[in-house]
Amino acid sequence: MDSTARLLIFLAGSLTLFLLKFLHKYWWIPFKIQRALSLQGIKGPPYEFIHGNNKASTRFRYEALSKPMASLTHNIVPRVIPQIHSWINTYGDDDLHNMNPAVIASVETMLEKWKGREGEEIEVFNEFRLLTSEVISRTAFGSNYLEGKKIFDMLTKLAILVSRNYFKTPIPGISKIWKTADEIESEKLANGIHDCVMEMVKRREKKVETGEADGFGNDFLGLLINAYRDSDEKNRFSIEDLVDECKTFYFAGQETTNSLLAWTILVLAIHTKWQEKTRQEVFEVFGDQNPNSEGIAKLKIMNMVVNETLRLYSPVAAVIRQIKKEVRLGKLVLPANLEILIPIIALHHDPQLWGDDVHLFKPERFVEGIASATKYNSAAFIPFSMGPRSCVGMSFATTETKVALSMILQRYAFTLSPTYVHAPFPVITLQPQHGIQVMLHPL
Structure with a gap:
């Protein structure tokens, strides 16, 4: 050459x-x-x-x-x-902008149903459970209410079983030989949830295969399917990962919002002066029009009310974190495999952090923001946990709550029913054991 x-x-x-x-x-x-x-x-x-x-x-x-x-x-x-x-x-908060029409449509359906019950007692916790399940089904999974309800019902039953057996100590290996009735039912529910999620996944995949859609979608389920089908094995989701993420988002996205919205209605039904202040602000920002993203960001009084409700009635009472390796925390040395319980609701009711009026409903605590209210102690107010493990549905839950609450306040005043029994109890999230009954008064 x-x-x-x-x-x-x-x-x-x-x-x-x-x-x-x-x-x-x-x-x-x-x-x-x-x-x-x-x-x-x-x-x-x-x-x-x-x-x-x-x-x-x-x-x-x-x-x-x-x-x-x-x-x-x-x-x-x-x-x-x-x-x-x-x-x-x-592009900012694009997912939250896109959820507003679905939230508004779902709230309008609920309020339309309420028209036949004006002047009567209504149990709002169950009403909001239906509302939030419809919203999460529409916005995150592109499915209808009935499909979402099927999954929610199974998740709710599974949560009750988990809560009921939480403080029981399992004997290693015994479940392979003999299972309790609760364990058998839990497995049945888990398999049912898995099948429902996979049905939704297969429908998305079929639409792409037949050319009916050019992608799996930009909602939460679409993003998960993309991750499940990622060409890079390091980034690829397993089918178990996909189903677990769906279960977490379905339950956390629905139950936290349901809890927050219900307890906010309770405190406003008790403290009617704050209810009127919040209503006036809603009318000042939106008039009689439906809420929008820009206006929601301007609701300062409502934000104070929501934060105070989150303080008093945190949707999650406590979270558990496991230490993977020995770590020093102040003067303490914490060994690996230690589980630490962070009592969120106890922190929020600690008079050393919040003062002697800690158990009173005082939204004005947050008039200058969370930092000022907590005296710049970031761990004093953690309704959605904090750090890298904070709840991914925080913005989703608070935005949905503010949209729904705005639309309710534009149409109704409400007072606490004499039949209400105050009995908060934790089933994964903080729930009213006997519901929350209020009287609706059309404006």
Whole structure:
């Protein structure tokens, strides 16, 4: 082989290597990053080959700086970082923006049913259970109420069995020889939930296979299926992971909202002055129109009421964390495999943290925000836990509660029924043992 041929082979090889490196950097890596974020529900402006978002950023910046601000205002974000301002409004909390229509439609259905019961007693905890199961079915799984109800009923029964046997000490290996009636029923329910989830998954997969849909969807179930089918084994979900995530989101997304909404109605039914303050704010922000995402963020009084309800009636009374390796906590040395119970509701009712009026309903504690209310002790108020293991449904639950509460306050005043019996008890979440009965008074 002569020198010319060797040179051509070298140049061809060099060019091929250059192209591969070029495509890897400017196409494969951005694509992989964007897909990884998309699977977690994080959206943003689409990547442009080579340029990324630089051309769009330059265009935003040129338009913003081409003229002075129209008025003397401290709202300088749209001018200083115009592209970020635009993308936050377009993509920020996109999942929560998309859930509002489904929440509103479900609440309207519930309120339409209430019209025939005006002036009567109504048990709101069960009403809200139906509402929140409908919302989570629509927004996260694209399924109907009946399908969601089937799963919720099984999850509720399973939660009762778990709670009933929580403090019983299992004997290692005995369940392989002999099972209690509760263990047999628990396995039956778990298998039933698994089958229901897989039916939803198979329907999504079939639509893609037949060309009826070009993807598995952007809701929670769609993201899980994408993870289940990930080409990278390291990132791929097992079928057990998928089903477990569905169970957690179904139950946590529904039960926490149900609990929060019901206890908020209770405290407002007792403290009617705060009910009226909250109603006035809702009318000031929305008038008689349905709530929207922008308005929900402006509800300061409602936010104070919701936070105080979360303090007094935390949906989750306690959480357990297991220590994987020996760790020092202050002056203590905690050994591996130790389980620590964090009593959320006890922290929220601790007079050393909140003062002697700790058991009183005082939303004004939060008038200057959570940090001020807790005297900058972040662990004093943890209704959804904290840190990397905090509840993924926190924003979902509080937003749904505020939307539903706004729509109820626009139509009804409510007072506590004399038949109400105060008996909070924990079944995974904090529930009223005998329901919450209120009297509806149309405005």
